[in-house]
Amino acid sequence: MELLKNHMVVSISLFLVTILLSCFNLLGSATASPVIRRNDTDQQALLEFKAKITGDQLKVMDSWNSSILFCHWYGVTCGRKHQRVTKLELQLLKLSGSLWPYIGNLSFLRELNLVGNNFYNHIPQEIGRLRRLEILQLTNNSISGEIPSNLSACSKLTVVRIRGNELTGEIPASLSFLSNLKVLYLFNNSLTGSIPPAFGNLSSLEEY
Template identity: 75%
Template sequence: MILLSFFNLQGLNLLRLATASPVVRGNDTDRQALLQFKAKITGDPLKIMESWNSSIHFCQWFGVTCGRKHRRVTKLKLRILKLSGSLSPYIGNLSFLRELDLVGNSFYNQIPQEIGGLRRLEALHLVNNSISGEIPSNLSVCSKLTSVDMMGNRLMEKNLLR
């Protein structure tokens, strides 16, 4: 009888682990940054953002890749998905982000200055969107940035000869 009770308690603990909140198993800063990114999406005809919900861990959301060790977002790749909206400044909170690929969508407004704070960023691909305004001058702080492609937008470079 005691042995049976032990196994029932163990089973209950396993059930608790299996149903634990996804936040417990990951980084809430990254999760919140992704939710803020999602909040700025105004058009999603393919319903891509529906997978971005609390029923699964954010590392399993469509287009999101996380590192194995720290379970932090390292890639955000949402290429040619008919998404529209503006880019959330909260993207700057994805401090482990190495690749941002939003090619071939309809993102508009400006590139948030906060992207310049992504010290690990290696690739920034924003080709064929409707992004306007100036290219943030603080992108030069992203010392690991080796691949930048922003063609097909309405961007202006700051006049550096002032």
Template identity: 45%
Template sequence: MERSYMKSLLAVLVLVLAVQSCIVSQAFSFSNLTDQSALLAFKTAVKYDPNNVLGNWTTRTNFCNWAGVSCSRHRQRVTALQLPSMGLGGTISPHIGNLSFLMKLDLGNNSFHGFLIQNLTRLLRLVDLSLYDNLLEGEIPTSIQQCQKLQGMHLSNNRLVGRIPDELNTLPLLRVLYLGGNNLTGTLPPSFGNLSNFERFYIDHNNVYGNIPNEIGHLKKLKAIDFDETISPGRFHQQF
């Protein structure tokens, strides 16, 4: 009786483990499909690819082997999308926001137009955002504050307008911020003095005016700051 009971219990355990394994497998498959769909949506929004960079972006191959795509080894989730200086043109699909494991997005020095990615709330692992030297317009989305691991934001030489969001001061790890060569307006937020890891800040060739807040001058790690003549250093030089 005892031997029969143990066999039955063992059979139940094997069945439970098999079901759990199947559920996990299906979850990973669904997650991977989400990443693949997001990348294909990105490709669809690219209307100009003179060098056929995205030529191997097809469902016949694993998306982790697609040009410019890097994945985590175990989970096979997209961790980086790097396609700088590829001559690409079009818009940046909002589905990029579905790449929830993305750490690095570099689409710099291309011809992307339209608005910045609004759906940033799911990019909680994003460390580096590089969209410099494009034709992007609109305002810097305040949802960027959701990217709490962001260390570098490179948005220079676009057509961005509006103010520099105060919300950037809530990014505790932000080290470099390149905003030069846009059409930004307003004044520099004093709240930037909260960015204790701030090292480099470029705001030249914009329509920003006023004084450099004294709070920025107290940042101990700040190594470089570039601004227009419309911005007065005030007491900044005495503190820097």
């Protein structure tokens, strides 16, 4: 009788352990999988950027490979908590290529710095999806086309430096909605028209 009782206790204990392990596995899959998918999104966006590079004299892009985590690629900074790309700093590296629309997928990006390279083509409309973007620096490239009006959707922007390019068209009046803007450099382009009167509402603007 005592042996049967001990056997029942052991069986019940094993059953409870099995249930607990199952719960932990379910919890782990529920929390870990989305993180992996989000990281994959950032990595794919960076690889699309690399694919648009047509000139890389300093071989900067060689570090962008699967042998190391993309957060350790040259010029890439990730946040500690979510391992999402927060900064892309590739200034003065003799890079050439076109700007890529997949930049809009770097949804945690706070700073984009491509100063002093030879990037061309238009500023993609998808840049308006970067709602966390605070600093945009594209000075001294060969970027053409118009300034995207939906840049105003990046409401946290404090610094916009896109002087020294080949931009055309008028300055979008919608930029006056960037209430946090402190620095705005647009000169040395081929812009037409006058400064929108609504820019008088940019009370935080210090340099322009």
